[in-house]
Amino acid sequence: MDYLKIYKEQYNYTWEAIKNNTLEALKLAKSNKSNFDTEFKNVLKGLNESQTKIIEEFKKTGLYSCYEIFEKRYSLIDNDLAFDEIISFVLSNQIKNEFIKQQNLDYELFIKKLAEQQSIDLTENHFRNYIQYYEFIYATGKLEYFYAKNFDRIGYQSSEEFKDMLKIRYPESTQNGGAILNVIEQDSDENSVSNKNKAPFDVVNTKDRIKNEFNIKERAILLHLLKNRLNLKEIVSTELIKLVLIIGSTDKFEIFNKEAHKSYLYKQVHKGYSVFKETEAKDKITSLKVKLENNGLKSIADELQFGFGSYFNNKK
Structure with missing residues (x-):
């Protein structure tokens, strides 16, 4: 079969x-x-x-x-x-x-x-x-841009669809290279046309897998962990690099363009472990721990388990 x-x-x-x-x-x-x-x-x-x-x-x-x-x-x-x-x-x-x-x-x-x-x-x-991307679709009525999947190798801010919706939503600001265009994430060298053809298939797949495997709330938990519990000097370099790449593989760049407290990711980070409902928190943290272990972040996974355990015991 x-x-x-x-x-x-x-x-x-x-x-x-x-x-x-x-x-x-x-x-x-x-x-x-x-x-x-x-x-x-x-x-x-x-x-x-x-x-x-x-x-x-x-x-x-x-x-x-x-x-x-x-x-x-x-x-x-x-x-x-x-x-x-x-x-x-x-x-x-x-x-x-x-x-x-x-x-x-x-x-x-x-x-x-x-x-x-x-x-x-x-x-x-x-x-x-991709919340911001879909909010733009909602605001502009460009329903033909509703794909329900990630763009290949680029953030949505770099897509032609998003740039088009920016022009529709902010016509005056986008004329003659207006300031609103600074919200578009510029392609890095690795995403340039010449380098796209050189990118190894496994690297592209791994990048896409990591971006999809961890959701924004899980990244918020890891940022909370990084801010409140981790001693960076005690983390081996490979795990620290992996952690930074996982946290960074998001399209939530609005914190650069608005007051911090209005940023979705900022709000989630400050919720700490309460970012998940109490009834589902244990399962969600267990799932995140498994994901970390699968990607070679054993010490981070252990610290997550200890940190959540302390949080959970203090709530009793």
Whole structure:
């Protein structure tokens, strides 16, 4: 049986459904002159609740261990393999072997549920990282720019779509190279046309994976950890560099263009561990810890566990 095909078909089906449903919800909200922030938060809340429900189903049916193996796949399989090969291999071997232990019968159904959860999770992360982009779509009515996925190799601020919406939204300021254009993230040398053709496939994939794997709230937690707990002198250089790259792989640059307290990322960082709802905080922190360990940040993961444990005990 082609497990990868089953996974990808369900993943793409779920993504397409989220894309269409979200677009229709925003169209309706726009026609009703509803507030964008309120509507988009409802979208994010719905996605979060949907994937949480699936994870809870895994726990109730004894399949959470299979889900955990999938989450750890990059630490289990040779990272030189393509992403599809890694998924195919882990579904055909480690996860299947664990599934058989649980004496559950319908492995195909589990794969579909897993793919659905992963699709929801990554799309939710994308929406959180691209909030400003979708707010511009909402404000300008450029619904044809609604893609529900990241731009390839560039931040959305560097996309032609975003530049076009800037001109529509701020026509006077963008004439003759006006100041508003400074909100556009300029491409770095690595994103120049000449270097795009030279970028190794694995580097591009790794950059995209890291950007999608960690959501804005997880990055906020890591910034909170960096600010309040970590002794930088005690962190090995490789882990510190990885941590900085994870935190920095976001499109949230609005703090450069507005008062700090109005920045979304600033607000999330100052919430600390309460950035997550109390009922879901343990699972969210555990998931973040697994992601850190998968990417070779063991000491950071340990510090996260200790910091959250102290926070949780103080709340009792």
